Amino acid sequence: MAQPLANKYRPKTFEDVSEQGAIKTIIENQIKNNDLRNAYLFCGGAGTGKTTCARIVANMINEGKGNPIELDAASNNSVDDVRRIINDSRFKSIDSKYKIYIIDECHSLSNAAWQAMLKLLEEPPKFTLFIFCTTDPQKIPGTILSRVQRYNFQRISREGIISRLKYIIREENTETAPNYIITYEEQAIDYIAKQARGGMRDAITTMDKCLAYSKDLTLANVIKVLSAGVTPYDLDAFTLEIINKNTDGALSKLDNFYMSGIDMGLLVSSYFEFLLNVQKYLVLHRYDISNLPKDILDKYSNCDPNIIRNLIQKLFSLINGSKVDMKTMLEAWVIERCI
Ligand SMILES: Nc1ncnc2c1ncn2[C@@H]1O[C@H](COP(=O)(O)OP(=O)(O)O)[C@@H](O)[C@H]1O
Ligand SMILES: [Mg+2]
Structure with a gap:
């Protein structure tokens, strides 16, 4: 093995x-x-x-x-x-x-x-x-x-993680040379590094898991592997239904999440994080500050931050007992004060 x-x-x-x-x-x-x-x-x-x-x-x-x-x-x-x-x-x-x-x-x-x-x-x-x-x-x-x-x-910087992941890929490819088996998109490595939150082992383990899925490290593949059921794209689609007040569509998406076996506590915390990352982007207008893929953030560029704020506040009351970490809670508090 x-x-x-x-x-x-x-x-x-x-x-x-x-x-x-x-x-x-x-x-x-x-x-x-x-x-x-x-x-x-x-x-x-x-x-x-x-x-x-x-x-x-x-x-x-x-x-x-x-x-x-x-x-x-x-x-x-x-x-x-x-x-x-x-x-x-x-x-x-x-x-x-x-x-x-x-x-x-x-x-x-x-x-x-x-x-x-x-x-x-x-x-x-x-x-x-x-x-x-x-x-x-x-x-x-x-x-x-x-x-x-x-x-x-100290937690390892995003640049530090990215450079180590690339080093590992180079070494692995040298072992299999002249067939360079692993290929990657910059965005995919960046996404893994963002999700690792300063933990090098987490980043390497995630990359390992993604490589077991496919030697082609694309953002789409990484998101699929990392999201364990619910991807940012699913959450984005869900949010659009909510913003457009399409109750039918929103409930049916929720039902799909439920039926596919996703833990509802985990869904709440993932969704909270998703909204927070949209909000970070809307407040600071920077892609690197948010851990969501660029194509999702672009869809929100004209969105009124007050709409997202409203969703975040309503979701707050559901968070009790679910798995949102303190760093995320504090970030939400900071962002709330900056709008
Ligand atoms: N600063 C670092 N530089 C390079 N690799 C690291 C670093 N920190 C952790 N790693 C990677 O993560 C794995 C676990 O690191 P470890 O030292 O056991 O972490 P911990 O701080 O939890 O004791 C290592 O085998 C290595 O691959
Ligand atoms: Mg240790």
């Missing part, structure tokens, strides 16, 4: 890691100047390079010798799991200078586990180093936070 692209293209060196420049420089200097700490905390959004960088740092510190010991705290979070580490950490590594532990998803550790960990961090054995990784630093006890050196991983 083919390896998922996100794993196949996990960077092995800092050079290969997109962005996170300040973190890379500081740690490189610490290694160069022999100024290492006993415990590091890598925080940041999912798929921004925390685990990847933890492995690279371990490898750099030990000059390629040995392997770090990884603990996935999501499934090993008890005090016994930490006690095992404490016992084990007393013995010096046999194949490398430092014994390095990578404690991934460390926000899942139990309170008792953190208590045990705290003792270890207060008097860490020589030549032992911990790298904790988490998406939720606010769940980590303050006593621990004050004993680790913290690095905040």
Whole structure:
């Protein structure tokens, strides 16, 4: 079975890691100047390079010798799991200078586990180093936070994601050369990058899924794969029925969504996001600010923002309990204030 692209293209060196420049420089200097700490905390959004960088740092510190010991705290979070580490950490590594532990998803550790960990961090054995990784630093006890050196991983910019996706396509095509199997439209890559919201893993995984559907990465194909049932084109058609007060047409479209098995909570949140993206375009007159395809936005260029505003406000009351994330809610609030 083919390896998922996100794993196949996990960077092995800092050079290969997109962005996170300040973190890379500081740690490189610490290694160069022999100024290492006993415990590091890598925080940041999912798929921004925390685990990847933890492995690279371990490898750099030990000059390629040995392997770090990884603990996935999501499934090993008890005090016994930490006690095992404490016992084990007393013995010096046999194949490398430092014994390095990578404690991934460390926000899942139990309170008792953190208590045990705290003792270890207060008097860490020589030549032992911990790298904790988490998406939720606010769940980590303050006593621990004050004993680790913290690095905040930024979400990856859209340009950063686009350039990595193109790099992966080039590499894949080099493997299959002289048959360049993957072809793509700029818009398709751009659309994937927009949807990933700064998560590199998400972007690569989405592209992988699209490539499994077709090696021809067109915007139409990407939208089909990504939309899981309801595409922006469906939502656009639905909106036109509403705006034109064609109740019959709107209800029948709604029924089609329902009958095709789309989760109604998900429909509400997708629709809310759709309207918000139309509104962003109407307020700012920029294609890049909205994550909808250009041909849809063009249809709304003469639309009165108050019409969309009205739809958004009415939909607001339905959102309770559906899956709209806080960033989208805040954006809606900002846009509302800018009309
Ligand atoms: N900064 C980055 N540069 C290049 N690829 C990245 C980066 N961050 C994540 N990736 C890709 O996403 C995958 C998962 O990254 P990972 O480091 O495990 O993320 P997390 O921050 O969730 O620990 C990697 O295998 C790699 O393909
Ligand atoms: Mg990780």
